[in-house]
Amino acid sequence: xxxxxxxxxxxxxxxxxxxxxxxxxxxxxxxxxxxxxxxxxxxxxxxxxxxxxxxxxxxxxxxxxxxxxxxxxxxxxxxxxxxxxxxxxxxxxxxxxxxxxxxxxxxxxxxxxxxxxxxxxxxxxxxxxxxxxxxxxxxxxxxxxxxxxxxxxxxxxxxxxxxxxxxxxxxxxxxxxxxxxxxxxxxxxxxxxxxxxxxxxxxxxxxxxxxxxxxxxxxxxxxxxxxxxxxxxxxxxxxxxxxxxxxxxxxxxxxxxxxxxxxxxxxxxxxxxxxxxxxxxxxxxxxxxxxxxxxxxxxxxxxxxxxxxxxxxxxxxxxxxxxxxxxxxxxxxxxxxxxxxxxxxxxxxxxxxxxxxxxxxxxxxxxxxxxxxxxxxxxxxxxxxxxxxxxxxxxxxxxxxxxxxx
Numbered sequence: 001x002x003x004x005x006x007x008x009x010x011x012x013x014x015x016x017x018x019x020x021x022x023x024x025x026x027x028x029x030x031x032x033x034x035x036x037x038x039x040x041x042x043x044x045x046x047x048x049x050x051x052x053x054x055x056x057x058x059x060x061x062x063x064x065x066x067x068x069x070x071x072x073x074x075x076x077x078x079x080x081x082x083x084x085x086x087x088x089x090x091x092x093x094x095x096x097x098x099x100x101x102x103x104x105x106x107x108x109x110x111x112x113x114x115x116x117x118x119x120x121x122x123x124x125x126x127x128x129x130x131x132x133x134x135x136x137x138x139x140x141x142x143x144x145x146x147x148x149x150x151x152x153x154x155x156x157x158x159x160x161x162x163x164x165x166x167x168x169x170x171x172x173x174x175x176x177x178x179x180x181x182x183x184x185x186x187x188x189x190x191x192x193x194x195x196x197x198x199x200x201x202x203x204x205x206x207x208x209x210x211x212x213x214x215x216x217x218x219x220x221x222x223x224x225x226x227x228x229x230x231x232x233x234x235x236x237x238x239x240x241x242x243x244x245x246x247x248x249x250x251x252x253x254x255x256x257x258x259x260x261x262x263x264x265x266x267x268x269x270x271x272x273x274x275x276x277x278x279x280x281x282x283x284x285x286x287x288x289x290x291x292x293x294x295x296x297x298x299x300x301x302x303x304x305x306x307x308x309x310x311x312x313x314x315x316x317x318x319x320x321x322x323x324x325x326x327x328x329x330x331x332x333x334x335x336x337x338x339x340x341x342x343x344x345x346x347x348x349x350x351x352x353x354x355x356x357x358x359x360x361x362x363x364x365x366x367x368x369x370x371x372x373x374x375x376x377x378x379x380x381x382x383x384x385x386x387x388x389x390x391x392x393x394x395x396x397x398x399x400x401x402x403x404x405x406x
Contacts, residue, residue, distance in 0.1 A: 010052065012065055016051070025062060030059060033060060034066050034067050038067065046073070047092075056088070056092040060072070168220075168262075169217070169264060170217045186213075192211045192212055213237070217239070223242075224248070237275070237277055238278060241275045242270060243257050243271035244271060250285055254285070254286060256275070260292060274291075315358075317365075319364060320342075321362045324377070331380045332383060333379045335372065335373075337363060341365060344364075346358060
């Protein structure tokens with residue numbers, strides 16, 4: 001049985017690291033150990049033999065040297081055979097690796113430290129990195145769409161491929177824009193941000209510290225449930241939400257219709273806004289021009305990566321295309337062109353010279369048909385301008401009462 005002597009200060013120049021030490025310490029790890037020594041002191045002495053050969057504490061010795069320390073506390077181990085010494089050097093590193101964390105207690109401890117504004121990186125933890133594990137490795141996950149409502153499934157059919165808004169994973173540059181906006185506007189620290197919405201994540205059982213702020217893109221199919229949960233539990237949030245249904249939540253949160261049609265990682269394009277309970281005052285809805293501007297820039301970058309933007313052309317009255325007819329029909333304009341007054345074309349001669357074409361082809365019209373086409377275009381434009389909903393007398397009375405003292 002080996003024996004140990006009490007703690008003694010030994011010059012770092014006298015200590016001899018084991019040349020065959022199988023445990024390697026990176027520069028980042030040495031810095032972490034040095035930060036720990038600076039914060040707590042050198043509380044874990046090195047283990048050496050009587051010839052000052054280092055048995056345990058290679059990382060601590062390297063950190064001490066980086067801090068300019070002249071001596072370090074050491075404990076002498078006596079009575080070890082050569083085999084025991086070499087085996088212990090391996091065991092000292094290996095045994096800690098084979099232990100496991102109690103995740104619940106670990107989360108609670110980290111949350112407490114963060115709430116106390118303690119830099120947990122000194123303890124070797126990084127919440128941003130740990131929490132980003134899934135977001136940095138999304139391709140490994142397979143999300144399920146079972147259990148969706150019929151109404152929600154109808155919405156899914158609008159996507160080109162079998163995609164759902166629940167797998168509209170946020171592009172990194174879009175999330176970065178939103179995260180910076182939230183941090184700056186509300187003066188909150190990003191290390192307190194929580195992203196609980198990932199495949200297999202359970203947002204209701206997530207550990208929310210007292211300073212937690214949820215900044216994430218939740219499953220749109222259960223957005224109402226999520227918002228109610230956060231409001232009822234007093235948890236701060238800034239959530240992505242589909243722009244068309246934002247006002248449903250104006251009694252619970254501040255609505256921010258940015259108007260950006262975000263291109264998500266699955267290729268789906270969804271008009272996106274935000275919901276938050278962090279705005280001071282009783283704000284129901286508000287614009288966010290700064291956020292909109294930055295989101296548009298990020299979205300344009302993503303659009304360029306996906307595909308070239310289709311050119312938008314203006315055509316003479318003698319040309320009609322399917323999109324034109326689509327728009328006229330939307331505004332109730334009835335129009336038809338016969339085969340004997342039209343001919344199918346791929347492009348106008350001017351377009352061919354420029355190497356361009358009519359997307360989806362077009363019809364070249366006779367002079368009479370061209371006049372009808374011009375009339376249809378005018379009628380559609382007039383009806384589009386006139387299509388403005390009016391308030392009823394009941395709604396006008398509500399408007400008058402708003403803001404009056406009760």
